[in-house]
Amino acid sequence: MNGTEDENDDRFEKIFKILKFAEEANENEKLRFKISTRILIPNQKCGYVVGRNGSTLKRIVNDFNVIALMDGGHSDPVPEGFGRLILKGTKLDGIRSARLQINYMVKIALDLNPYGPADGKRISALGKTALAEERIKVPLFSAFSEEQKKQFREIQRTSKVDFIVDKEDKPQDGRYLVLKGELANVVETKKRISKLIFDLRYSPVEEEKTSPPTTTFLSSLDDQTTTFPSIDFVVPYPNFLGVLGQRGERIQSLRTELDVNLVFLGDNKAQYNEGRTLRITGKTDKKVQLAKLFIQREFIEKWSPKYNNNLIYVDLDRRRRVDNTGNDWGKFVEDSQMEVLVPQEIAKIMIKIKIKFGLTSYQLHRPRPDGFQFVCLKGSNEALEKASKHLDLMTAEYLKENGDGSMDNGEMNWSEESEGLNGDEENGNEEVNIFMNGNEERNKLEEEGRDEEEKENKEEKEDKKVEEGREEEKNEERKEKSRGSGGSEESKGWEEEKSEEENKNEGGGGKNDEKENEDKEDDEFEWRSLVNINEVIEKEDELEEEDDDQSTLGGDFNNERRESFTSEGEEAIRRLSIDSFDEDKRKKNKKDEETKTKRNKEEKIEEKKSLFKDANEKRKDRYILMMDDFLEQMSKREEAKDRENALLRRQVQRLKNKIFELEAAQSVTVNKRTQKRGKRYNKKNKC
Numbered sequence: 133m134n135g136t137e138d139e140n141d142d143r144f145e146k147i148f149k150i151l152k153f154a155e156e157a158n159e160n161e162k163l164r165f166k167i168s169t170r171i172l173i174p175n176q177k178c179g180y181v182v183g184r185n186g187s188t189l190k191r192i193v194n195d196f197n198v199i200a201l202m203d204g205g206h207s208d209p210v211p212e213g214f215g216r217l218i219l220k221g222t223k224l225d226g227i228r229s230a231r232l233q234i235n236y237m238v239k240i241a242l243d244l245n246p247y248g249p250a251d252g253k254r255i256s257a258l259g260k261t262a263l264a265e266e267r268i269k270v271p272l273f274s275a276f277s278e279e280q281k282k283q284f285r286e287i288q289r290t291s292k293v294d295f296i297v298d299k300e301d302k303p304q305d306g307r308y309l310v311l312k313g314e315l316a317n318v319v320e321t322k323k324r325i326s327k328l329i330f331d332l333r334y335s336p337v338e339e340e341k342t343s344p345p346t347t348t349f350l351s352s353l354d355d356q357t358t359t360f361p362s363i364d365f366v367v368p369y370p371n372f373l374g375v376l377g378q379r380g381e382r383i384q385s386l387r388t389e390l391d392v393n394l395v396f397l398g399d400n401k402a403q404y405n406e407g408r409t410l411r412i413t414g415k416t417d418k419k420v421q422l423a424k425l426f427i428q429r430e431f432i433e434k435w436s437p438k439y440n441n442n443l444i445y446v447d448l449d450r451r452r453r454v455d456n457t458g459n460d461w462g463k464f465v466e467d468s469q470m471e472v473l474v475p476q477e478i479a480k481i482m483i484k485i486k487i488k489f490g491l492t493s494y495q496l497h498r499p500r501p502d503g504f505q506f507v508c509l510k511g512s513n514e515a516l517e518k519a520s521k522h523l524d525l526m527t528a529e530y531l532k533e534n535g536d537g538s539m540d541n542g543e544m545n546w547s548e549e550s551e552g553l554n555g556d557e558e559n560g561n562e563e564v565n566i567f568m569n570g571n572e573e574r575n576k577l578e579e580e581g582r583d584e585e586e587k588e589n590k591e592e593k594e595d596k597k598v599e600e601g602r603e604e605e606k607n608e609e610r611k612e613k614s615r616g617s618g619g620s621e622e623s624k625g626w627e628e629e630k631s632e633e634e635n636k637n638e639g640g641g642g643k644n645d646e647k648e649n650e651d652k653e654d655d656e657f658e659w660r661s662l663v664n665i666n667e668v669i670e671k672e673d674e675l676e677e678e679d680d681d682q683s684t685l686g687g688d689f690n691n692e693r694r695e696s697f698t699s700e701g702e703e704a705i706r707r708l709s710i711d712s713f714d715e716d717k718r719k720k721n722k723k724d725e726e727t728k729t730k731r732n733k734e735e736k737i738e739e740k741k742s743l744f745k746d747a748n749e750k751r752k753d754r755y756i757l758m759m760d761d762f763l764e765q766m767s768k769r770e771e772a773k774d775r776e777n778a779l780l781r782r783q784v785q786r787l788k789n790k791i792f793e794l795e796a797a798q799s800v801t802v803n804k805r806t807q808k809r810g811k812r813y814n815k816k817n818k819c
């Protein structure tokens with residue numbers, strides 16, 4: 133039959149239908165006719181169809197119950213560049229299925245020069261060392277990946293064959309390459325190049341769409357094996373470059389941050405321009421699912437055309453704005469970096485800070501033995517300034533809570549120039565806001581305590597000023613008395629000594645106010661007693677000088693008068709001592725009350741702090757529960773999707789079975805009708 137492949141296939145289908153109708157109409161199996169068909173196969177693909185030692189043809193014969201032979205072309209010559217395969221049998225369905233299988237194998241078999249002479253015949257006829265030349269067609273060199281280019285250069289270096297490119301004939305889909313050298317080397321290099329080109333026909337994205345993954349979430353739950361759970365999914369180009377980062381730094385940080393193992397498989401090297409398969413393995417299914425959702429959200433969905441219509445991906449860190457016509461509008465502003473030293477507990481919630489302040493990325497360094505850790509932030513200058521201020525406040529509050537204030541500010545690089553499981557942005561912001569609200573309340577309590585302490589200090593200062601004023605008044609009274617009475621030499625000397633001691637005390641300082649007050653009061657008692665006694669003695673001396681000739685009655689009177697003066701001084705001393713003792717008691721009572729009030733205030737502040745800590749812990753527990761519920765919901769959704777897919781596949785299979793049954797029933801009804809018509813026709817002829 134002359135025509136294209138599609139036209140010939142349509143003609144064969146029509147012929148097979150007629151033959152099938154005739155086969156069903158014939159009830160006698162002995163009278164069935166034999167059917168034979170011939171198929172032309174390109175020379176270079178005959179070996180793939182026949183197989184080693186005829187193994188593939190033998191399998192076709194056993195599976196479809198037919199006879200398969202290769203025609204040598206003795207009776208009917210075979211066209212040049214082809215081989216002829218003959219199929220024979222009595223069952224039409226077997227021949228039809230065998231023919232379809234052979235056509236499928238011809239399409240799969242890849243050869244760069246299919247219509248050239250067979251390699252086996254040439255080697256047997258000419259020998260392995262014979263010089264040969266073969267012209268083959270290869271794809272454009274730009275279609276190869278970097279690894280394929282390396283493999284092609286390795287083939288060129290080790291093949292011992294000359295590679296010559298045809299510069300005159302330049303089709304759009306490839307180039308013609310001429311191989312020159314010994315026949316065995318030419319055939320071997322052609323096979324190696326054909327295997328390399330065959331990888332280009334493999335598409336991991338299409339395979340993922342058409343076929344399910346090898347290990348799904350449900351299968352990992354059903355198969356309770358000792359291996360860790362894992363998921364394979366394709367990350368398109370160029371998004372997988374963002375996952376890798378410069379020199380693999382980003383994928384390493386993701387491994388430590390998400391607590392999973394991330395590995396790009398090497399089975400799809402030919403299709404780097406379409407995507408790469410990423411395998412995620414972890415200790416639990418929850419961590420694996422979280423890592424997958426995080427990568428899909430941060431590295432695939434955010435960079436999809438839905439969000440950025442005018443973005444052409446060149447590098448995730450250094451991007452250029454390009455419109456739909458290809459005009460370059462210039463570079464985006466490059467992100468700046470900043471290193472920050474924070475406690476390890478704050479470093480654990482860096483994802484929430486990244487989401488809150490809009491940072492592009494962050495990287496955690498190794499933790500230090502003192503409980504701190506360096507974090508490298510990346511983003512715009514405004515975002516870095518806000519994040520640094522926020523982290524500064526958080527670290528200061530953390531140090532206040534834990535009592536660690538000995539940290540050097542020089543170690544914290546705040547002034548240097550400068551990102552879940554799939555935690556939602558709302559949930560992350562809620563937790564950060566909760567943490568900040570608790571810190572604000574703590575600051576308010578601390579400020580109230582400081583205000584109360586300041587008030588107490590002011591009251592103490594005022595009391596001291598009042599006491600100093602009283603002392604000054606007493607000193608003035610003493611001076612006035614000393615001036616009015618004239619005083620004796622002893623009292624004057626005593627006052628001079630006392631003034632010198634007071635000057636020394638004022639210059640030296642360092643003594644307590646209470647001790648000074650007590651010393652001053654004792655001095656007052658002694659001074660007053662001395663003044664009264666001296667006055668009495670002076671008056672007695674004057675009386676004795678004036679009245680030397682008085683009687684003894686005057687002397688007795690003077691003695692009685694002296695005794696009365698001494699008794700009055702002693703009573704005054706006793707009263708003053710009692711007053712001083714009462715003042716001491718009052719001061720002690722005041723101090724006791726002040727200490728009690730301070731202790732009560734401190735206890736209240738500690739109780740409030742403990743309540744805030746309990747509230748923060750409860751909020752954190754609630755957040756953890758919310759995350760667990762979210763993960764459970766996501767896992768349930770995925771389970772439901774898998775179940776729906778399984779149900780759809782079953783329904784499709786059932787529909788196919790029904791279609792097959794309907795076709796079989798239709799063929800049976802057609803056969804019955806033809807049999808009835810044949811019987812009627814035979815009856816009419818007999819009549």
